[in-house]
Amino acid sequence: MIDLSSFQPNMRIAVIGASGGIGHALTAHLAANEHSAQIFALSRSGDAQAHPKVTPLRFDFTQEQSLMDAQDTMKAAGEFDLIIIATGLLHGQDLAPEKNIRAMSHNGFAQNFLINTAGPALCAKYMLPLLRHDRKTVFAALSARVGSISDNRLGGWYAYRASKAALNMVIKTLAIEHGRRLKQAAIIGLHPGTVDTKLSKPFQNNVPDGKLFTPEQSAGYLLGVINRVSAEQSGQVFDWDGKTVPA
Numbered sequence: 001m002i003d004l005s006s007f008q009p010n011m012r013i014a015v016i017g018a019s020g021g022i023g024h025a026l027t028a029h030l031a032a033n034e035h036s037a038q039i040f041a042l043s044r045s046g047d048a049q050a051h052p053k054v055t056p057l058r059f060d061f062t063q064e065q066s067l068m069d070a071q072d073t074m075k076a077a078g079e080f081d082l083i084i085i086a087t088g089l090l091h092g093q094d095l096a097p098e099k100n101i102r103a104m105s106h107n108g109f110a111q112n113f114l115i116n117t118a119g120p121a122l123c124a125k126y127m128l129p130l131l132r133h134d135r136k137t138v139f140a141a142l143s144a145r146v147g148s149i150s151d152n153r154l155g156g157w158y159a160y161r162a163s164k165a166a167l168n169m170v171i172k173t174l175a176i177e178h179g180r181r182l183k184q185a186a187i188i189g190l191h192p193g194t195v196d197t198k199l200s201k202p203f204q205n206n207v208p209d210g211k212l213f214t215p216e217q218s219a220g221y222l223l224g225v226i227n228r229v230s231a232e233q234s235g236q237v238f239d240w241d242g243k244t245v246p247a
């Protein structure tokens, strides 16, 4: 069982992007944990794993109203201890990470920034106010190591890298604004490692043996980081093993 003992019992939790590889595994770990009481599982389909603690909710980052509606439903349930954003986009229809500047497109930047930067930022707008004030809380968004400017050695993937670097800036800025109000909250970014999901599938060829995590493995590591993090570390981005990812 994952250790969530730094939180008070009966945690109310939201996983945004619960249909994704990592989001689904996070939801399963959290539902099985004795520390959790209720988990809102937000996805575009509105489907979620059948479990007495799991409440499915529908949302889509392309429709801000859907976040307002989710906020209303969540607010009616009470205050939250943990909110995790597990959404993200790297490739899709008419979208692939750029190998060089010739592959750049307005569409690529627009889609990446909409889902990887503006989406989590708007989640914060509607969901940070739902965090409780009287105990440790965490608001975590899945970012990526490739969003680190100082760690960029390979180049390429312009729009995805830039959208994650921008997400990291959003996280830092939220931590400054909300640190004044939510004194026990850690607002953090998380790099999950390279994880075997739909998002990474086309790019797994060069992953060294033993370095490709299952979603369950990565979700377990990320919850470990979330359990260990404190409000003093708010605004930072952490690797799956708890090391700081430099800006």
Ligand SMILES: NC(=O)c1ccc[n+]([C@@H]2O[C@H](COP(=O)([O-])OP(=O)(O)OC[C@H]3O[C@@H](n4cnc5c(N)ncnc54)[C@H](OP(=O)(O)O)[C@@H]3O)[C@@H](O)[C@H]2O)c1
Pocket (backbone or CB within 6 Å): 017, 018, 019, 020, 021, 022, 023, 043, 044, 045, 059, 060, 061, 062, 086, 087, 088, 089, 115, 142, 143, 144, 145, 191, 192, 193, 194, 195, 196, 197, 198, 199, 200
């Ligand atoms: N996998 C890796 O190796 C890896 C490495 C570094 C960072 N990450 C980061 O980890 C996070 C989770 O990735 P993953 O590997 O679990 O990917 P995934 O399996 O492809 O999941 C992506 C999630 O994002 C959701 N999403 C996409 N567009 C959306 C929209 N318009 N509105 C609402 N939700 C939307 C998807 O919903 P649908 O199911 O409806 O499409 C899905 O729940 C991402 O932020 C990713 O950048 C992953």
